[in-house]
Ligand SMILES: CC(=O)[C@@H](O)[C@H](O)COP(=O)(O)O
């Protein structure tokens with residue numbers, strides 16, 4: 751079964767719009783777990799425009815499922831993750847001014863850097879995952895730097911799903927086969943939604959976890975967080 755980790759960045763975005771504590775991020779995360787989410791994901795960005803570094807510290811005390819922190823491993827991020835000690839860290843190569851994540855790591859070019867960073871986190875007992883495009887070379891590179899898992903960057907799948915879902919998923923199936931062959935775990939995320947998740951999960955062998963935020967919170971505006979979590983869980987069965 752594939753685990754659902756809910757990315758709560760958008761809850762923090764809404765909270766920050768007024769400067770107070772509505773909605774209450776910790777309560778929402780706790781409720782999501784109560785509704786069945788099997789993990790909570792955050793992606794603190796250097797400008798703290800949604801998740802603040804303090805949110806990571808606070809969530810660590812309350813999250814009872816798997817806590818996953820994503821981000822670019824700049825020194826400030828590495829220090830935060832080591833301090834908070836989540837179950838999983840996901841390395842994402844986003845630039846400071848990126849609106850959202852827009853590429854996977856080049857695990858070949860950044861081999862030495864990634865090997866060091868992965869070792870730092872693994873020595874602290876934190877499971878490591880590397881955000882990658884569905885390119886077998888990058889998956890071989892992720893294995894070579896010692897990552898426990900890859901997170902497949904699913905933006906292209908989501909963008910092309912309506913046009914031609916068989917074509918859209920093809921590179922992801924090939925990538926997953928490579929990951930399975932190498933014995934590296936598979937996570938996935940970015941722009942996954944109630945529309946496209948079921949086909950993805952059914953076609954990707956050994957998909958361990960998906961992290962979903964933007965679409966899930968948007969869908970919840972119409973059907974509520976409880977319903978939306980359960981609809982994802984049903985599609986991931
Ligand atoms: C790695 C990934 O795809 C997500 O973490 C995504 O980047 C969410 O970040 P934002 O909420 O800042 O768009």
Ligand SMILES: NCC(=O)COP(=O)(O)O
Pocket residue numbers: 757791793820901938939940941942961962963964965966
């Ligand atoms: N790792 C992907 C994630 O956490 C959520 O991405 P999105 O669903 O907000 O696009």
